[in-house]
Amino acid sequence: MKAVKTEMGGEVFPGAEPGVELHEMHGLSRSFPPHFHDHYVIGLITGGRRRVHLRFPCGGEGEAGFSGVAEAGDFIMIHPFEIHACEDIGGSSLDWKSLRLSRESVLPILGRTEGSFPPILRDRKLRRLFELLCAAVKEGGNRERQRELLAAVLRGLPRKTNRCAGKRRNIPSPFPDILRWLAERSERPSLDAAARRFGVDKFVLLRGFSANFGITPYRCWESMRLERALDMLRRGHAPVDVAAELGFADQSHLTRAFRKVFGMPPGVFRRLKRARGIPGG
Structure with a gap:
């Protein structure tokens, strides 16, 4: 599948499977303000480092949040509607590839209770599967092969019942x-x-x-x-x-x-x- 070039030194490849996109960025120097998406993001840093801030959508002052440094070889996992931001460290540029996955592409594989993934993860076996999936998306076609690799990547991610487990409390009115x-x-x-x-x-x-x-x-x-x-x-x-x-x-x-x-x-x-x-x- 032919890529669509972005204005930030990268490319976007649409997957054969609906709801799947591959984004590749090279030499990215900017930071990103707090925001959220309606889809999952599984991203791999291939060069550089970033300080990552996540705020899980479960409420509670000072609770259920995460800040940490992700480096080359680390995965970053972002859930739908999870508020996230990142900032550069020491002016270093970032090389990054990410899969953006709709909930509709994830739920049939993991089930209705899809749980949650750790914010930052380093795993050699998972990286091999991820790279194979990215290569398949870039090559285009063969939807069945992409679907099999996507299932392998998702099932290879460690999961918890909920990132907010033990941290959730009611958000006060109003x-x-x-x-x-x-x-x-x-x-x-x-x-x-x-x-x-x-x-x-x-x-x-x-x-x-x-x-x-x-x-x-x-x-x-x-x-x-x-x-x-x-x-x-x-x-x-x-x-x-x-x-x-x-x-x-x-x-x-x-x-x-x-x-x-x-x-x-x-x-x-x-x-x-x-x-x-x-x-x-």
Whole structure:
């Protein structure tokens, strides 16, 4: 399958199996702000190192979070809706390849209770399987072979019942309601408006939301909006229409926000999907 080149020194290869993409990045020097996706990411650092921050979506101030250094040869595992960020160490560049997997591609293999994977992992046998799968995706075709290798990779990952086991606690009011309120907003939410809506001081709201979810209200809303943009692009909508529908000032505004998180402009992502001929893949 022909790759789609990104603007960050990398390429994207669509898998023959729906919901599977291979991303390769070379010489990456930038950091990534806190954000989340609606899919799994299994990434392998092939050169350089990064400090990784994960916040598991289970609430609790100072709980259920992880920070650590990942180096060449390490896997990084990210779950759907898990807030994550990374930063460079000492200005080193990063070489990285990752598989982005929809839940629909993972659940049939691991079952409905897919559990969770360790944040950082080093495993030679797993790396061999991962490299074989990446090579199969790059070669294209042979969907059955890709499916077999994907199953081998996923089943080779150590799993826990839940990353949040023993750490989960109820998120206090009104923060779950604020999260739902953000999800309903098409225009940029105002901290003052949220404070008035829920009857709390805006600085208390900001600190409490960030402590419980590991992300600011604005960054959370922006991640939600970008996930909606991804979904629209998957279904074949043009970037200009996505920008108008989701309240971006214009297509350029969408492009800047999209590129900052996903490493490519929305038009490139849409061409990747159209190249497969599977709009919702």
